[in-house]
Amino acid sequence: MRKFCPGWLALLITLLPMTAFWSGSGSAHGLEFIVDTTFIDMHTGPGRGFPKFYSIAKGEKLTAIKQRTTWIKVETTKGRTGWIKATDLQNTRTLNGRAVRLP
Amino acid sequence: MTHSRLQFLQQLALCALLLMPSAFVVAHGEDDTDEGVVTPQDIEREEFVVPWIDTENAEISIFGGGINFDNFSTEGSYGASLAYHVNEDMFLELTYLESEVSDFELRSLGAPQFPSEVEPVYYTSLSMGMNMLPGEIFILDRWVLSSTFYLIGGVGNTDFSEDDKFTFNVGFGYRVYLTDWLSLRLEARNHMFENTIQGEESLRHNFEFRLGTSVFF
Numbered sequence: 160m161r162k163f164c165p166g167w168l169a170l171l172i173t174l175l176p177m178t179a180f181w182s183g184s185g186s187a188h189g190l191e192f193i194v195d196t197t198f199i200d201m202h203t204g205p206g207r208g209f210p211k212f213y214s215i216a217k218g219e220k221l222t223a224i225k226q227r228t229t230w231i232k233v234e235t236t237k238g239r240t241g242w243i244k245a246t247d248l249q250n251t252r253t254l255n256g257r258a259v260r261l262p
Numbered sequence: 263m264t265h266s267r268l269q270f271l272q273q274l275a276l277c278a279l280l281l282m283p284s285a286f287v288v289a290h291g292e293d294d295t296d297e298g299v300v301t302p303q304d305i306e307r308e309e310f311v312v313p314w315i316d317t318e319n320a321e322i323s324i325f326g327g328g329i330n331f332d333n334f335s336t337e338g339s340y341g342a343s344l345a346y347h348v349n350e351d352m353f354l355e356l357t358y359l360e361s362e363v364s365d366f367e368l369r370s371l372g373a374p375q376f377p378s379e380v381e382p383v384y385y386t387s388l389s390m391g392m393n394m395l396p397g398e399i400f401i402l403d404r405w406v407l408s409s410t411f412y413l414i415g416g417v418g419n420t421d422f423s424e425d426d427k428f429t430f431n432v433g434f435g436y437r438v439y440l441t442d443w444l445s446l447r448l449e450a451r452n453h454m455f456e457n458t459i460q461g462e463e464s465l466r467h468n469f470e471f472r473l474g475t476s477v478f479f
Contacts, residue, residue: 190313204408204439206350208396225442226315227478228349232442248313258310 190223192251192259199250201241205230213239223248318478321345321353323447325474331383332466333459334375335364339470341385351393355414359385359470363422373460376423385453387418387431399438408439420455427455433470443478 198214205227213235215221221233224240231248234240251259326340341359348354361383365375391414399409415432433451440446453468 190315192313203398203406204396204410206393206396206410208410209408210398223313223315226317227442228319228347230350231315253311258308260310260312262312 191254192221192223192248193254194219194221194250195252196250199243199247201233201235201239201243202230203241205232205242209242213241215239215243220254221251318443319347321347321445321476321478323474323476325447325449325472327470327472327474329359329361329383329453329468329470331363331468332457333368335366337361337363337383339383339472341472343474343476345391345476353391353393355389355391355416357385357387357389357418359383359387361385368460375459381423383420383422385418385420385429387416387429389414389416389418389431391435410437411435412437414449414451418453420453427457429453429455437476445476445478447474447476448472449474 194215194217196217198216199221200211201213201215202209202211215233215235220236221243222235224232224234226232226245227242229245230242231245232240232242245261248259249261253259321344323343323345324341325343326338328336329339330336339359339361341357343355343357345353345355362380363376363383364380366379368375369379391412393410393412395411397409399407401407412435413433414435415430418429418431420427420429431451431453433449435447435449438446449472451470451472453470454465455468456463457466
């Protein structure tokens with residue numbers, strides 16, 4: 160019979176955020192794109208229900224940081240960070256002018 | 263006008279009518295040179311890239327809280343879960359939970375239910391969650407945190423007192439994103455299974471509250 164021991168829970172609660180810092184540090188590198196449509200809406204979170212708070216204008220450069228389900232976290236050169244629909248990335252071009260397609 | 267002259271004019275008009283379509287075809291044919299014909303070699307194929315972007319659809323959580331076992335005791339509980347977010351609305355979650363249950367009251371009345379007064383409880387489940395009501399919470403004027411409410415339910419197994427109980431669970435939770443990859447979760451669930459106590463078998467409702475933290479990776 161196993162002994163009820165909440166001690167390891169306290170240990171995990173301490174360690175878990177540390178592992179997260181490690182995983183978060185790897186997300187700084189991304190791919191760069193230039194908006195090739197009128198604008199792309201940026202949301203506060205990875206979902207259609209999260210508020211739109213910024214429109215990335217045509218010609219503005221953005222960096223893709225990571226993807227969660229069908230949303231991509233991006234950062235613009237103006238320092239705005241938020242989430243765009245993954246399909247919106249097809250309305251951008253790479254810095255050397257190539258079109259972008261999703262897998 | 264003589265008859266022969268009229269006949270000549272008629273023949274001339276007839277010839278003109280006959281020649282007109284062929285002239286049109288010739289003229290049209292002159293336009294239909296290589297410029298008009300689209301061949302596969304003429305199509306400019308646009309080069310495109312398929313970017314590889316790091317995905318964070320999995321989530322690992324640890325949590326602690328309390329659970330009330332119907333007809334028995336209320337005890338502390340703790341556990342861990344692993345979730346996969348299928349899309350922005352739905353996620354699947356495996357949960358492992360440990361607790362203990364005591365039959366102190368029934369035992370003091372001379373009707374012990376378990377071999378010992380306190381028995382460990384191990385619980386596993388597979389559940390499906392639905393994200394709803396996404397939004398933001400504002401803390402003073404300084405911080406804005408994304409949040410979402412979710413409903414969750416599934417099936418699993420409760421192992422206690424050397425017995426396995428097929429268990430349904432339904433519940434709801436509230437998730438606050440401290441960062442994009444770290445969230446706090448407050449959750450309430452009802453774990454339901456059939457149990458026989460003093461000869462009476464019925465569906466037992468075991469309510470659990472938990473507070474946990476999760477990391478997306």
